[in-house]
Amino acid sequence: MHSSISYDPMNEPQLLDLAFAALVDHLVDLGEPRYRAAQLWRAVYADLVTSYEAITTLPQGLRTKLEACLPWEALMCAQSHASADGRTTKVLWKLQDGETIESVLMRYDSRATACLSTQVGCAMGCQFCDTGQSGFRRNLSIGEIIGQALAHARTLRDEGRRLSNIVFMGMGEPMDNYDATLGTIRTMNDPKGMGIGARAFTLSTVGIIPGIRRLANESIQVNLAVSLHTADNQLRNSLVPANRTHPLPKLLDACRAYIEKTHRRVSFEVALIAGINDSIDHARQMAKSLRGMLCHVNLIPFNTIRKSAWKGSDVEQIHRFKSILSDAGIPTSVRQSRGEDIRAACGQLRRRDRTSY
Numbered sequence: 001m002h003s004s005i006s007y008d009p010m011n012e013p014q015l016l017d018l019a020f021a022a023l024v025d026h027l028v029d030l031g032e033p034r035y036r037a038a039q040l041w042r043a044v045y046a047d048l049v050t051s052y053e054a055i056t057t058l059p060q061g062l063r064t065k066l067e068a069c070l071p072w073e074a075l076m077c078a079q080s081h082a083s084a085d086g087r088t089t090k091v092l093w094k095l096q097d098g099e100t101i102e103s104v105l106m107r108y109d110s111r112a113t114a115c116l117s118t119q120v121g122c123a124m125g126c127q128f129c130d131t132g133q134s135g136f137r138r139n140l141s142i143g144e145i146i147g148q149a150l151a152h153a154r155t156l157r158d159e160g161r162r163l164s165n166i167v168f169m170g171m172g173e174p175m176d177n178y179d180a181t182l183g184t185i186r187t188m189n190d191p192k193g194m195g196i197g198a199r200a201f202t203l204s205t206v207g208i209i210p211g212i213r214r215l216a217n218e219s220i221q222v223n224l225a226v227s228l229h230t231a232d233n234q235l236r237n238s239l240v241p242a243n244r245t246h247p248l249p250k251l252l253d254a255c256r257a258y259i260e261k262t263h264r265r266v267s268f269e270v271a272l273i274a275g276i277n278d279s280i281d282h283a284r285q286m287a288k289s290l291r292g293m294l295c296h297v298n299l300i301p302f303n304t305i306r307k308s309a310w311k312g313s314d315v316e317q318i319h320r321f322k323s324i325l326s327d328a329g330i331p332t333s334v335r336q337s338r339g340e341d342i343r344a345a346c347g348q349l350r351r352r353d354r355t356s357y
C-alpha cells in the first residue's frame with residue numbers, strides 16, 4: 001500500500017511535477033496564452049534556468065504570479081562528494097520534508113550518466129543493500145526525481161558537457177513508484193526540453209512482474225535492467241526478498257514476454273559476492289536459465305556495505321563466471337563500480353548522513 005505515499009508539502013502542484021500538457025492547462029487557467037507554457041518549458045528543461053526571475057522571455061507580472069502559485073524547486077544540495085579522479089560526483093539531497101536521497105553523476109569519455117533515486121528508502125529489503133536494510137519512507141514525486149537530473153545537467157553544462165544518459169539505479173525500486181518514474185522519463189525525453197533519447201534511459205528493477213508487463217506496453221521504449229543476482233530460486237529468495245512474491249521462473253517468463261513484445265534486449269545485473277552466488281555451479285545454472293534469450297549480463301563486483309561480512313568476488317572468479325556465460329552464447333561484461341572512494345553503493349551516503357555527520 002506504500003506506493004501511494006508521496007509528499008505534497010503545499011498541497012498544490014509544483015512546477016517540476018507537471019507534464020507539458022498540464023503546464024499548458026495551468027497557464028491557461030491563469031489567463032495566459034498557451035505559448036507562455038512553451039517558453040517556460042524551454043527555460044526550465046533546455047536552458048536549465050533555476051528561477052522564474054531568470055526567465056526574461058516571460059513578463060514580470062507573470063513571473064511574480066507563478067512565483068506565488070507554482071512553487072519551483074524541491075531539492076537542496078546537502079553534500080557533494082567527488083571521486084579522486086573527478087569523474088564521479090555523488091550528491092546527497094535534502095527534500096522539503098527533511099528526508100534525504102542521493103544521486104550520482106558519472107562522466108565517461110563519450111557520455112555522462114546520472115543515476116537517480118525514485119524513493120526515499122526502499123521496501124524491497126535486499127540483503128546486500130544498505131538502502132534496503134534502512135526500510136521504506138516514501139515515494140518521490142516527479143519533481144523530486146527530475147530535480148536530481150536537472151541539477152546534474154547544470155553541472156555538466158558548466159563543464160561544457162551534456163547529460164546524455166539516465167539510469168534509475170539509485171535509492172528505491174522504480175517499478176514500485178511506476179507512474180512518477182514514467183512521468184519523469186516522458187518529461188526528460190521531450191525534444192523541446194532536455195531531449196534525452198528513449199534508449200538512453202535504463203529502468204532497473206528487482207523484478208516486479210506487473211511493472212515489467214506494463215513497461216512492455218508503453219509507447220516509449222527504454223532499456224530494462226533486471227537485478228538478477230542468481231538463477232537459484234531458493235538463494236534468490238534470501239538475497240532479494242521480492243523474489244518470494246515474484247519468483248524467478250515467472251520473472252524470466254515476464255522478461256521473455258517483454259522481449260517478444262518490444263524486440264528489445266534485457267540486461268541482467270549480477271552482483272557477485274564471494275562464496276555466496278559466484279560458484280561455477282551458479283554460473284552454469286545461470287547459463288542454463290538464460291540460454292537463447294535476447295539478453296546481456298552485467299557482472300558487477302559486489303560493493304561491501306557497512307556491517308556486512310560479505311566481500312566482492314575476486315577478479316579470477318568473476319572471469320571464470322564470465323567465461324561460462326560467454327561459452328553458452330550469452331553476451332556478458334564485467335562492469336566496474338564507479339566511485340567506491342566516495343561510497344557510491346546505493347544508500348551509503350544517506351546512511352552516513354543520518355548516523356555520523
Ligand code: SF4
Pocket residue numbers: 122123124125126129130131132133170171172173206346
Ligand atoms: S538493491 Fe535496489 S531494490 Fe534492493 S533494497 Fe536496495 S534500493 Fe531497493
